[in-house]
Amino acid sequence: MTVLKSDRLMSRKQPTQARSQATVEAVLEATIQLLLHGGSSALTTNRIAKKAGVSIGTLYQYFPGKEALLYALVGRHLDKASDAVERACQAHRAMPLAACSDAFVNSYIDAKTGNPEASRALYHASTELDMKDLGSGMIARLHRAVRAMLFAAQGGKFADLDDVVLTWVAAVTGGTRQIFEEDDTIARLPVFRTQLLQMSRAYLEASTVTAVLENCVAIIEAEDLSD
Amino acid sequence: MTVLKSDRLMSRKQPTQARSQATVEAVLEATIQLLLHGGSSALTTNRIAKKAGVSIGTLYQYFPGKEALLYALVGRHLDKASDAVERACQAHRAMPLAACSDAFVNSYIDAKTGNPEASRALYHASTELDMKDLGSGMIARLHRAVRAMLFAAQGGKFADLDDVVLTWVAAVTGGTRQIFEEDDTIARLPVFRTQLLQMSRAYLEASTVTAVLENCVAIIEAEDLSD
Amino acid sequence: MTVLKSDRLMSRKQPTQARSQATVEAVLEATIQLLLHGGSSALTTNRIAKKAGVSIGTLYQYFPGKEALLYALVGRHLDKASDAVERACQAHRAMPLAACSDAFVNSYIDAKTGNPEASRALYHASTELDMKDLGSGMIARLHRAVRAMLFAAQGGKFADLDDVVLTWVAAVTGGTRQIFEEDDTIARLPVFRTQLLQMSRAYLEASTVTAVLENCVAIIEAEDLSD
Amino acid sequence: MTVLKSDRLMSRKQPTQARSQATVEAVLEATIQLLLHGGSSALTTNRIAKKAGVSIGTLYQYFPGKEALLYALVGRHLDKASDAVERACQAHRAMPLAACSDAFVNSYIDAKTGNPEASRALYHASTELDMKDLGSGMIARLHRAVRAMLFAAQGGKFADLDDVVLTWVAAVTGGTRQIFEEDDTIARLPVFRTQLLQMSRAYLEASTVTAVLENCVAIIEAEDLSD
DNA sequence: TATGAATGAGAGTTCATTCAT
DNA sequence: CATGAATGAACTCTCATTCAT
Structure with missing residues (x-):
């Protein structure tokens, strides 16, 4: 029962391969960790990527923006x-x-x-x-x-x-x-x-x-x- | 019954004169207006100053920073x-x-x-x-x-x-x-x-x-x- | 006889003070220099600001974006x-x-x-x-x-x-x-x-x-x- | 009567097979379509590849870079x-x-x-x-x-x-x-x-x-x- | 040979804050 | 005291390109 989302908040691609799935998982997990540790003001896309162990570009392959990332996380x-x-x-x-x-x-x-x-x-x-x-x-x-x-x-x-x-x-x-x-x-x-x-x-x-x-x-x- | 504040959040000067009071009032009011209108992402110190009709420098004469401004507003x-x-x-x-x-x-x-x-x-x-x-x-x-x-x-x-x-x-x-x-x-x-x-x-x-x-x-x- | 411009291309503020005028002039001149030297691919806002001897923030005080800067230059x-x-x-x-x-x-x-x-x-x-x-x-x-x-x-x-x-x-x-x-x-x-x-x-x-x-x-x- | 090109702009391989020819054709056609539709700012190699129905890797098998692709297109x-x-x-x-x-x-x-x-x-x-x-x-x-x-x-x-x-x-x-x-x-x-x-x-x-x-x-x- | 996930340097832009006037 | 031009670190996001599969 997913809520309807605007394009801006939609995930960019569904991770079909196993590697992709792991990447998305890592990004979401890193986001939570940063949120817990430093609060929302310390939450930057580059920090998330670094903590997740992926490049910033990879992050943007799966989420069209920071907002969408948080949206997905909260929604989940x-x-x-x-x-x-x-x-x-x-x-x-x-x-x-x-x-x-x-x-x-x-x-x-x-x-x-x-x-x-x-x-x-x-x-x-x-x-x-x-x-x-x-x-x-x-x-x-x-x-x-x-x-x-x-x-x-x-x-x-x-x-x-x-x-x-x-x-x-x-x-x-x-x-x-x-x-x-x-x-x-x-x-x-x-x-x-x-x-x-x-x-x-x-x-x-x-x-x-x-x-x-x-x-x-x-x-x-x-x-x-x-x- | 004011709560104790750190220096960073203290108001810089107690506005004793009438003009100063009016300035502080205008700044706080402008802050609320902007908050109501555009949300917290549109809330910048420069915009607050402009809406309040004072210069950005003046704003910083009364508040040591944006945080203190909001702190005062919320506290009030x-x-x-x-x-x-x-x-x-x-x-x-x-x-x-x-x-x-x-x-x-x-x-x-x-x-x-x-x-x-x-x-x-x-x-x-x-x-x-x-x-x-x-x-x-x-x-x-x-x-x-x-x-x-x-x-x-x-x-x-x-x-x-x-x-x-x-x-x-x-x-x-x-x-x-x-x-x-x-x-x-x-x-x-x-x-x-x-x-x-x-x-x-x-x-x-x-x-x-x-x-x-x-x-x-x-x-x-x-x-x-x-x- | 100025052509009508969209907001995105409008200059942000008219430089009234002498200092401002000089800044705008420097920025426009720097833009031409870079254009002549390195072509349009080497033309970045940060490079323009550096060449003009001003900070990037200052550039954005007068032009809402790179596009507007070029627009002003070409128009002139x-x-x-x-x-x-x-x-x-x-x-x-x-x-x-x-x-x-x-x-x-x-x-x-x-x-x-x-x-x-x-x-x-x-x-x-x-x-x-x-x-x-x-x-x-x-x-x-x-x-x-x-x-x-x-x-x-x-x-x-x-x-x-x-x-x-x-x-x-x-x-x-x-x-x-x-x-x-x-x-x-x-x-x-x-x-x-x-x-x-x-x-x-x-x-x-x-x-x-x-x-x-x-x-x-x-x-x-x-x-x-x-x- | 082709003009002389530097290595950087040379096509990587002469597509002799029919399939290869079709691929090159598709890529060039997709490039024009994107150029017509979205202008040169919307022209990215990834988009070209997607529109052409090939992977980005394949595109780079036939052209050493974006520049060479456009070079071939314009030259033709x-x-x-x-x-x-x-x-x-x-x-x-x-x-x-x-x-x-x-x-x-x-x-x-x-x-x-x-x-x-x-x-x-x-x-x-x-x-x-x-x-x-x-x-x-x-x-x-x-x-x-x-x-x-x-x-x-x-x-x-x-x-x-x-x-x-x-x-x-x-x-x-x-x-x-x-x-x-x-x-x-x-x-x-x-x-x-x-x-x-x-x-x-x-x-x-x-x-x-x-x-x-x-x-x-x-x-x-x-x-x-x-x- | 084809794929597409991953890369990362670097682009444009913002905004809290300072300080010479 | 008030001003506002100037600052620049830090941000979000793009995209040409590579390489393990």
């Missing part, structure tokens, strides 16, 4: 994460709400935790270039997967499913990102995960039609009493 | 937002938990909504330079303010207050950022706010010692039954 | 030549046809001969880039000037003035160019000039209405005899 | 044109002067008109590289052919045949080139041809010894009268 990572989350969501269809809740939170954090440094580096890179479409594409995939899972979950219909999905996905992905971006909070990731699981359960539970109903009743009763 | 915006949230939190000390919850969410979103375009532009700018300390500074202020508010809130002690603060602040700030960054979700900001209010109430409620206790009891009973 | 030379020819044509209005003929040929060759090496160098340079508009602009000016001169000349109306102008101008400018481009013919320029004067006189004389008429009569008589 | 076209003009000149030996005049002009313009776009493209290409020898070679052939024709023409001996040949050939070839190079004059090629025929006849007629003599007599008489 986001796709990998999206895949993982999608699989988890599909595996939990028709399960109890709490299990569904945990499934999304855990699979998302796991995906990001797989290579946390890389995740951070790519976050930064993607913000600089115009890669909103990539991010949007991933968010859209998450929305679909989560929506389908919640729709089929045991133990609760939602009054406004789309709104819940929007908010939950934003809170989980955004919150995780926030934790990742601070050097002094990343150590507390396990704590964050536990709390995020609890927050999600509580939120979803409270957004169920029955819960909403109860809440309304409670409010009305309270008003009656206060009269 | 973050400070403004932090101030607003701090005030709201202080105003709600000793109030019921739900009110506290709403206070933080609403004040934070309001602060960001004041000039949403500028917020987005500055997000991008701050990511490129090494401004983690600014972001961290803001987050630290929010943590303190929220912690104090929750600590004094009616209706609940928290078993692990710091963990709750960490998670809640991350989810609210990160979630909001996520909504802001997508062109197609920003329109649904009102919906997001409503849901985020609900999510926050549910989470805080569920993190109360009494709630946790009830939950434990429920689990134990369930286990007893299943025996 | 063509304008100078056009001016000279225009003046000569205007000075010979209402003179005998032979004098008019000589005026154009001589003024054109003189203009090109002023700095023959530069002329050759710029011919080459202009061919590479898209400077047809400059050449066309000059040709158009020549057409107008020559037409006005011939229209007012003593001793002959032309049956098809525009056609004569087109052809004469092409033959004179093209022929001269041809002589300039060969190393071994440029030495014979004086001979060429003499012959071109004669060719021009003969052509214009023969294109006069009276000459054409005589010619027709002669042909008809010849046909009568052959019957 | 110039040779073709030269052949045509030579044939025409030889066919008109011992004919009346007017017929000789027409023969050269018509055969030259016809040769260029055969594929006007290609002519223009090759003009540009040849200017960039050091192909003066090719152009000179062609001009030399034309000089010889025209000289021989005029020498044997009925109705006139020339006082300074070589000067006439130099000038006439320059005017015809240069004038034609000028017409070809402007987009807005190429449409008037037929008109130009007619006028060039007339100009040539008039010039040659006037360069005849008898004509020159008459002219001298006329001038002397005029001087006598004015005494």
Whole structure:
């Protein structure tokens, strides 16, 4: 499920031979390494080529420009994460709400935790270039997967499913990102995960039609009493 | 409450005279305009100076470099937002938990909504330079303010207050950022706010010692039954 | 009478200060020198800057690119030549046809001969880039000037003035160019000039209405005899 | 009648086999196509090879470099044109002067008109590289052919045949080139041809010894009268 | 002999910053 | 204090050419 790309961001040639494949792999890997090490300001095409052990010309045989290289890199990572989350969501269809809740939170954090440094580096890179479409594409995939899972979950219909999905996905992905971006909070990731699981359960539970109903009743009763 | 800065990022001279103040103001304003208009790649010191109507030399009289300029700009915006949230939190000390919850969410979103375009532009700018300390500074202020508010809130002690603060602040700030960054979700900001209010109430409620206790009891009973 | 230019070819700033003027002059002069010495393949912006004794950055302050630099250079030379020819044509209005003929040929060759090496160098340079508009602009000016001169000349109306102008101008400018481009013919320029004067006189004389008429009569008589 | 070439410009191998011939043909054809389509700046060896349907390595088997490729291409076209003009000149030996005049002009313009776009493209290409020898070679052939024709023409001996040949050939070839190079004059090629025929006849007629003599007599008489 | 992946010197251009005026 | 011409290191990207397969 690749997002449509403009020509400027398309890969120049598909590496068919084994040698080519290795080259592309080396370039992408070198890019991540540089991103991790020196930040995005130290990321130059010549440095990438040198680190990858190829000539600058070779790099440009496979990527039409620096932007395209980063685009490919970010796309690949986001796709990998999206895949993982999608699989988890599909595996939990028709399960109890709490299990569904945990499934999304855990699979998302796991995906990001797989290579946390890389995740951070790519976050930064993607913000600089115009890669909103990539991010949007991933968010859209998450929305679909989560929506389908919640729709089929045991133990609760939602009054406004789309709104819940929007908010939950934003809170989980955004919150995780926030934790990742601070050097002094990343150590507390396990704590964050536990709390995020609890927050999600509580939120979803409270957004169920029955819960909403109860809440309304409670409010009305309270008003009656206060009269 | 200014964050500590290295010399490289310090403003060169405190503009005491009225004319100087106007110059600094013009430069900062021009920077935002360019950021909004052309993105961070079109942001050059020469362009800023021209747009501000001053010479490039003058710009360097007040800022030791481009980085410092952006640092000042971002810091100012973050400070403004932090101030607003701090005030709201202080105003709600000793109030019921739900009110506290709403206070933080609403004040934070309001602060960001004041000039949403500028917020987005500055997000991008701050990511490129090494401004983690600014972001961290803001987050630290929010943590303190929220912690104090929750600590004094009616209706609940928290078993692990710091963990709750960490998670809640991350989810609210990160979630909001996520909504802001997508062109197609920003329109649904009102919906997001409503849901985020609900999510926050549910989470805080569920993190109360009494709630946790009830939950434990429920689990134990369930286990007893299943025996 | 400047030709309209696209933004890409426009000079970046008009040098108002004396220092700037000198810089621009130095750059243009250096460009010609390099063109003369090494041909167009040795013409790089960095070499130009070095030869001009300025930094590469300075060059780009005044010209948005290499193309624009050459454009300005060629335009300036063509304008100078056009001016000279225009003046000569205007000075010979209402003179005998032979004098008019000589005026154009001589003024054109003189203009090109002023700095023959530069002329050759710029011919080459202009061919590479898209400077047809400059050449066309000059040709158009020549057409107008020559037409006005011939229209007012003593001793002959032309049956098809525009056609004569087109052809004469092409033959004179093209022929001269041809002589300039060969190393071994440029030495014979004086001979060429003499012959071109004669060719021009003969052509214009023969294109006069009276000459054409005589010619027709002669042909008809010849046909009568052959019957 | 090939011009002498340096090693660098020599074709690497004479393609004797049919397959080789086809390859060379394809490469040369592809070169023209690219020249016509994208101009000389879009002409790269890799693109030529791809368009020709051969690998870049194969291209270098037959041509030692890009320059040699263009050299061969231009040489071939110039040779073709030269052949045509030579044939025409030889066919008109011992004919009346007017017929000789027409023969050269018509055969030259016809040769260029055969594929006007290609002519223009090759003009540009040849200017960039050091192909003066090719152009000179062609001009030399034309000089010889025209000289021989005029020498044997009925109705006139020339006082300074070589000067006439130099000038006439320059005017015809240069004038034609000028017409070809402007987009807005190429449409008037037929008109130009007619006028060039007339100009040539008039010039040659006037360069005849008898004509020159008459002219001298006329001038002397005029001087006598004015005494 | 044909292939095409790899090469790398060098091209044009930008932009944060300085300093003589 | 303000100016803005000048700087030049560093950047992205091209393309003629080679050579292992």
